[in-house]
Structures are given as C-alpha cells and as structure tokens.
Amino acid sequence: MNTKKYDVAVIGAGPGGYVAAIRAAQRGAKTLVVERRFLGGVCLNVGCIPTKTLIRSAELYRLMQRSAEFGILTDNVRLDLTALMTRKDKVVSVNTGGIDALFKANGIDCVIGEASIPAPGKIAVNGETYDAANIIIATGGRPAVLPGLEFNGSTVIGSTEALSMTRVPERVAVIGAGALGAEFACIWHSFGAQVTLIEMMPTVLPRCDEELTKRLAQIWKRRGMDVRTGTKVARLEHLDNGVRLHLEGDSPGSVEVDTVLVGIGLQCNSEIVAAKPSLGIRLGKRGGIIVNDRMETDVPGIYAVGDVTDRTWLAHGASHEGIVAATNATGGNMRVDYRVLPACNFTSPEVASVGLTEAQAVERGYSVRCGRFQFAANGRAHALGETDGMVKIVADSRTDEILGVHIMGPEAGELIAVGALAMSMEATVEEICRTIHTHPTLSESILEAAEDYYGHGIHTRPRKK
Structure with a gap:
C-alpha cells in the first residue's frame, strides 16, 4: 500500500492544532490532523468553553439574588445543576462541531488515534504511517497533580471532574489560586458553597499586578470566601464524611471539607517526544518542548505550539503560535511577539x-x-x-x-x-x-x-x- 503524503501534519486538534491546520490549508498545503480524543482539545471540551459556560450561570445566579436592587422581585430562585450541565454540554457540542465543519470546508483530513513520530517526516497512527514534509506538535497539557493529593474522582478532583459534578459541595477547598483554581472558587462560591481558597504564593493570581490582586482578595473575603495566601497543604487526611487538610505557612491549622479541587495548573503532554529521544528534540526543565520564536524545534521540519511548549498556557497564545508555525511550515516568515499577549482570569x-x-x-x-x-x-x-x-x-x-x-x-x-x-x-x-x-x-x-x-x-x- 502506498504511504499517504502530506505537506503538513498536525498532532492535536486543540486551539493550537486546529488553527495551525486551517492556516496551513489556507496557504495551499495538503494537511492532516491526528487527534487522540476529541476535536477542540482541552479548551473546548473540558477547559475554557465549558468553564466559561458555568461562569455565566454563576453570574446570573448571583445577579438574580441581587435582583431587588434593580427593581425586579423574584421568589424562590433555585439552582438546577442538571439543566446547567446540559446547557454546558450543548455549548461544547456546538463549538466542537464547528471545527469538524471547518476541517471539511478546508479539505483537511482528520484521523482519530494516538500518534507517534517514528522519524522526522513520518507519523504513525492506527497501524498506518504517513509522510509529512512538516510536522506541528500540538498535544497540549493535562491537569497537574500534587504528590499526596492525587485525584480519586470523589473527594479529591481536578478541573475535568469539576465540570461534571452532579451536586454543589457544601464545603470545598480549592488548592491553587491561579486562573484555574480561582475561577472554580468563584463558581462554587456563587452557587452557595463554603469555599476555602489556598495559595502558597503571597497573593491570589500570582502572575497579575499585585495592586489589583490584593484588592481582589479583599473583595472575595468581603463576600464570604475564606482566602488563605502564603499557605500550603502539608498533609491530607481522609475522613468518613470528607477530607481534612492540614495547612502550614501564613494560615496554619486545618480545614475540613467535602471536596478538594486541585487547581495548580497543567503539565505538558510531551510524551510523544520523550518516548523517542533519537528524534533529537529537547525538553525543558518542566517537560515542555523547546522552540524558538518561529515555533521551530531543534529538528528541521518539526514545530511545536501551545501548552506542550510550556510557554503561555493560554488558548489564544496557542492559536497564535499555531498560525506562526503553519505560516513558517508553508514557506512564510513569521515570529511570535510575546511582549503583547493579553490574558484574562474569568473570576468575579x-x-x-x-x-x-x-x-x-x-x-x-x-x-x-x-x-x-x-x-x-x-x-x-x-x-x-x-x-x-x-x-x-x-x-x-x-x-x-x-x-x-x-x-x-x-x-x-x-x-x-x-x-x-x-x-x-x-x-x-x-x-x-x-x-x-x-x-x-x-x-x-x-x-x-x-x-x-x-x-x-x-x-x-x-x-x-
């Protein structure tokens, strides 16, 4: 059987990968996408889009509880978590279906399966090998796990499980006050949970301007959230009816909760490179694929974009990197300017x-x-x-x-x-x-x-x- 040949092959169909594929096709390249799970990656399926859908519901719920301030009287405002999750799933479905339609409209071939790179210029998936003059790795990341706080799907969970909960926990601890943890803390607090937010750094949202984040913590405390900065979890103790967290740092002591969400960020899905050292692609200290500002790896014809590079951890950053990589892979000359890269934490x-x-x-x-x-x-x-x-x-x-x-x-x-x-x-x-x-x-x-x-x-x- 003849090996199928492509100008550009993209591994991963998240915000970096699917955008790279479309741009490559727009520039006349015969393009292949290999995605192991679902189109849209983490962002569209279990990240940005479903989270923001829940945030919208949380905003409305909080606003309806204040409706009398606006001259609108409401009685018995209730939360229907089943309907809320159904809407979230519908929003996700619409967005992922849109990617499939765009692939077809641009003549992009898509294969679902686990890809590997046996050698530069070759991709293997589902027992078949494809030739690709250029390869763009966009395999993304996954929720990071803290030793001693491994996910068990019930009392200790990550962001993926949090998006499919069937009830709002009465007491919840969120470990990590970066974007992921802070957003879920606001969602659950708006839904009526007693929230304890734990962050080892001196401020919440540690990457943001400190003048703003100090005020943000004050706002949350005023609303009734328990915010503990400069504090980390020393030990977790499982109880019959929940979890006890033993804390050390600026707010030592213990806190008992029903559910713990570990929201400390992501780790790179760079196994596709780590499993093949002979490729000659270097990884950084945190496991990200090392690239230059053209998104090129050490191997000519192989690019990497998005979370797998451990650079921005932003969906729109990944998309821009995808455009840069696709442009360069099809004969263009483009570089990423990280000086102007906006970011938003969709907190309250x-x-x-x-x-x-x-x-x-x-x-x-x-x-x-x-x-x-x-x-x-x-x-x-x-x-x-x-x-x-x-x-x-x-x-x-x-x-x-x-x-x-x-x-x-x-x-x-x-x-x-x-x-x-x-x-x-x-x-x-x-x-x-x-x-x-x-x-x-x-x-x-x-x-x-x-x-x-x-x-x-x-x-x-x-x-x-």
Whole structure:
C-alpha cells in the first residue's frame, strides 16, 4: 500500500492544532490532523468553553439574588445543576462541531488515534504511517497533580471532574489560586458553597499586578470566601464524611471539607517526544518542548505550539503560535511577539492584563509612572451594579510608552483588547488620551486612567502636590 503524503501534519486538534491546520490549508498545503480524543482539545471540551459556560450561570445566579436592587422581585430562585450541565454540554457540542465543519470546508483530513513520530517526516497512527514534509506538535497539557493529593474522582478532583459534578459541595477547598483554581472558587462560591481558597504564593493570581490582586482578595473575603495566601497543604487526611487538610505557612491549622479541587495548573503532554529521544528534540526543565520564536524545534521540519511548549498556557497564545508555525511550515516568515499577549482570569470580578506589571517594569529598569481609575467612578459600572475594580496603566515616564495595562472589574476580558491593540501599535499614553471614547461605557475607564497618568483625570480627585 502506498504511504499517504502530506505537506503538513498536525498532532492535536486543540486551539493550537486546529488553527495551525486551517492556516496551513489556507496557504495551499495538503494537511492532516491526528487527534487522540476529541476535536477542540482541552479548551473546548473540558477547559475554557465549558468553564466559561458555568461562569455565566454563576453570574446570573448571583445577579438574580441581587435582583431587588434593580427593581425586579423574584421568589424562590433555585439552582438546577442538571439543566446547567446540559446547557454546558450543548455549548461544547456546538463549538466542537464547528471545527469538524471547518476541517471539511478546508479539505483537511482528520484521523482519530494516538500518534507517534517514528522519524522526522513520518507519523504513525492506527497501524498506518504517513509522510509529512512538516510536522506541528500540538498535544497540549493535562491537569497537574500534587504528590499526596492525587485525584480519586470523589473527594479529591481536578478541573475535568469539576465540570461534571452532579451536586454543589457544601464545603470545598480549592488548592491553587491561579486562573484555574480561582475561577472554580468563584463558581462554587456563587452557587452557595463554603469555599476555602489556598495559595502558597503571597497573593491570589500570582502572575497579575499585585495592586489589583490584593484588592481582589479583599473583595472575595468581603463576600464570604475564606482566602488563605502564603499557605500550603502539608498533609491530607481522609475522613468518613470528607477530607481534612492540614495547612502550614501564613494560615496554619486545618480545614475540613467535602471536596478538594486541585487547581495548580497543567503539565505538558510531551510524551510523544520523550518516548523517542533519537528524534533529537529537547525538553525543558518542566517537560515542555523547546522552540524558538518561529515555533521551530531543534529538528528541521518539526514545530511545536501551545501548552506542550510550556510557554503561555493560554488558548489564544496557542492559536497564535499555531498560525506562526503553519505560516513558517508553508514557506512564510513569521515570529511570535510575546511582549503583547493579553490574558484574562474569568473570576468575579474579572482580572485581565497585557504587558508588564508595575513590579516587573521597575525590575527591568524602567522609570515607571502609573495611571489609575476606579470603576466606582464610572457611570456605566454603576448602571450595571458592578463597581468593584480599577484600570491601571503602567508606562515609561521618560517616553510615555505603554508597558502594561491591567484591569480588574466588569468585562475586563473584553476591555483588555484595547490595551493590547495600543501596545501592538506602540501607542503612547497621550495617544489614548486623544482618542474619543463612547459614553457611557466601561471603556471610558481606560481613557480616565490615561488622563490620570498625567495628573488631570476629569473624574479623579486631584493629586496632592
């Protein structure tokens, strides 16, 4: 039997892989995708999309409990977890079905199975071997496990199990206050669970600007969440009716809960490379495939994108890397600029950022000045009933170059695109000030933060001289 030949073969159909495949096909390449489980990868099936669907339900539930503030009287607001999960599954199905349709529309062949790379230029799956002039590895990641806190599917779970729960636990501990853990903590807290959030770093969302995250922790505590930073789990003890966690650090002691969610992030699915050292592809200390800014590995014709590279751990970052890899694999010349890579934590309230934090900018030697604006002074935020949070612009005081934009508050994930675009266009703070913003909108807060940078914000109290 003749071996099938492809210009580009992509292993993995998550946000990095399926985007890479479509871009390669758009550029005229005969393209193959091999996916071992389901189209869309973790993000569409057991990650970004289902999580945000639950977050939407949590937002509505929380809002309905406050409906009297808006002049709407409701009685006996109840949570139907079965219906909620059914909607989540429907949203996932629509999105994954869309990928299948796009593959067919672009003439992309797709094989379901476990792939291996027996040699450069070759892919093996389901007993067949395919020739591929270029290979893009997009195998993603999986929930990381802490020693002593291994998942058992009932009292100790990961994010995948959390997306299919049949009841809201009365008491839950979330270990890890990064994006994954913090989002689930907010979901369960909105659904009425007693939540203890445990983070070993000094602040929640440790990668974000500390000024915002300290305020975020205060907001959560005010709402009744038990937030313990600078604290880690020393030991887990199984009880007849749950789990007891023994803690050490800034908040020592113990806490008894029904369910523990370990949400400390992901680990790379790089076994496809680790199992074949003769390929000559290097792995980093955390198991990620080492690539350059063209997404090339050490082996010509083999690229890697997304979580398997241990670079961004962001779906949109993986998609952009996929476009870069596919472009280069089909004769183009493109590089990734990680300087402008926005991120959003879909917590309550949301926290989004792009560029450097204030601390990072100082550490890198910039002469830093910041502009700030509180959503409590924004008219649209008051109309929405969501006034917690702020916008912060970090800039170089010598040139007014924007180094970072950080937003905590309503629709932060949507607003951060303004900051990303400004940085991509190398706009200065002054150029934001010159841009007319629609009223009344949340986006005016970005304008106000830019005005505050110069000390003349309209809706900000004058700075003390």
